[in-house]
Amino acid sequence: MTDGANGTDGVTYAWTPAEPAKRKNRSGLWIGIPAGATAVALIAASLVLIAPGASVAGVQIGGLTAGAAAQAISARLADTEITVESPAGEVTVTGADLGATVxxxxxAEKAFADNPMWKPSAWFPAGTGVEVQIDPAEAATVLRDRAPGTYQAPVDATVAFDAGSQTYVTTPSEAGEGIDIAAVTAALQTAFDEGTVAATAQADLVPVEAPVTTEEADAAAATLNGILDSAGFYVGDERTVPVDRAVAASWLTVTSDGEGDFAITADEAAIQSVVDGLAGAVDRPAVNADVIVDRGGEVIHARVEGQTGRAIGDTAGIAAAFAEQLSEGNGKYALNVTETPFETTTTERWIDVNLSAQTVTLYENGQVYRNWSMSSGKSGWDTHTGSFRIGWKTPMQDMGCVPGYDWCTKDVPWVAYFNGDEGFHGTYWHNNFGTPMSHGCINLTIANAKELYDWAYRGTEVSVHY
Known part of the structure; x- marks a missing residue:
């Protein structure tokens, strides 16, 4: 516009547009992004990859992850070929055939730990040695199949019931023959260590032990015979219903797994046939005891032994439970019974010998049972006083008929000693009872001596006094 337009000095001015602002140069940023990402990727890779040049058994594992390195190592071992030269010829097998593993x-994880890519000083390290393992059974099988002329099968030990001896007996194992697996393993180890893919093994024929040894069979037989020794149904420690050895053996089946273990199984149905009769063999009523005691209450004789009554009740499940026990080597089956206690009747007995009154008195439960006249030791042969007990008894004996005695009485009946050579006995050579007549014994009539002999059990108290 002109100056006149606005009344100025007439000079014309023209306003020009402002110069655009310069744009920021971002090319460096765009160029730098791929370079930065690459650097980050390299850093990340250095944290998971093994250093270049690292190797194991000839397998280059540099630049690999530990997982990929492990696969490469295993593949090399599986593909390694071993030519086996033996007296029966030559065969070739691979590590995979032999069940080889490392x-x-x-x-691989150790190789990475020792040789990470981020650690340049560790690049190009030496190889790492490892131990090769071979599956003996797998190796034996492949060598046997490919060189059958080298193999003679071993014979496993066995266990069987012998009816004659009523025991389980062992048939020993017998060794076979085959290629020496140790030599094949050594050749594979050498090839792996040297990083080669093939090697030769010079292998002799060596004994091949049976998978089931005699010792393992003996152990199984011992377990089985332990079952037969104890087989039965028990109430407490009592084998109330024994099971015959042959019957128990007929229940059992013994199976070898071919590797040294013997499994025992039992026929539940056969066991059930015995279980069905348990009630008749186990159940019984209580029997009350009848005992003779001394004055202190100590039992000196049981005229009737007491017996606890018992009843077995429900037998469901016993056969199955016993079959399970037998499979575990336990032949003792504990029965659950309901018991009924017995009662006890006691009779107290003792003998009184009164030398002053020349009497023998039998006491029962504190009451006089019998009272008799007697003849004790005469002067110079006096019967000893004291507290004694009936010991040895004999229906008849010669007395004094040995050197050192000046008398001999034959066939003295119903003798019951209570103090050394002093005792009660019957007398047929005199009838002067009530007067001391003997050499220290207590003379009784034959009838009285017989009754005392039957009445006074061993341990019966005898009190001799004036």
């Missing part, structure tokens, strides 16, 4: 994962 702990490849642990090896």
């Amino acid at each position: 702990d490849a994962t642990a090896i």
Whole structure:
């Protein structure tokens, strides 16, 4: 516009547009992004990859992850070929055929730990040695199949019931023959260590032990015979219903797994046939005891032994439970019974010998049972006083008929000693009872002596006094 337009000095001015602001140069940023990402990726890779040049058994594992390295190591071992030269010829097998393994994962992880890519000083390290493992059974099988002329099968030990001896007996194992697996393993180890994919093994024929040894069979037989020794149904420690050895053996089946273990199984149905009769063999009523005691209450004789009554009740499930026990080597089956206690009747007995009154008195439960006249030891042969007990008894005996005695009485009846050579006995050579007549014994009539002999059990108290 002009100056006149606005009344100025007439000079014309023209306003020009402002110069655009310069845009920021971002090319460096766009160029720098891929470079930065690459650097980050390299850093990340250095944290998971093994350093270049690292190797295990000839397998280059540099630049690999531990997982990929483990796969490469295992593949090399599986593909390694061993030519086996033996007296029966030559065969070739691979590591895979032999069931060969190494702990490849642990090896690869160690290689990374020792040789990470981020650690340049560790690049190009030496190889790492590892131990090769072979599956003996797998190796034996492949060598046997490919070189049958080298193999003679071993014979496993066995266990069987012998009816004659009523025991389980062992048939010993017999060794076979086959290629020396240790030599094949050594050749594979050498090849693996040297990083080669093939090697030759010079292998002799060696004994091949049976998978089931005599010792393992003997142990199984011992378990089985232990079952037969104790087989039965028990109430407490009492084998109330024994099971015959042959019957118990007929219940059992023994199976070898071919590797040294023997499984025992039992026929539940056969066991049930015995279980069905348990009530008749186990159940019984209580029997009350009848005992003779001394004055202190100590039992000196049981005229009737007391017996606890018992009843077995429900037998459901016993056969199955016993079959399970037998399979575990336990032949003792404990029965659950309901018991009924017995009662006891006691009779107290003792004998009184009164030398002053020349009497023998039998006491029963504190009451006089019998009272008789007697003849004790005469002067110079006096019967000893004291407290004694009936000991040895004999229906008849010669007395004094040996050197050192000046008398001999034959066939003295119903003798019951209570103090050394002093005792009660019957007398047929005199009838002067009530007067001391003997050499220290207590003379009684034959009838009285016989009754005392039957009445006074061993241990009966005898009190001799004036």
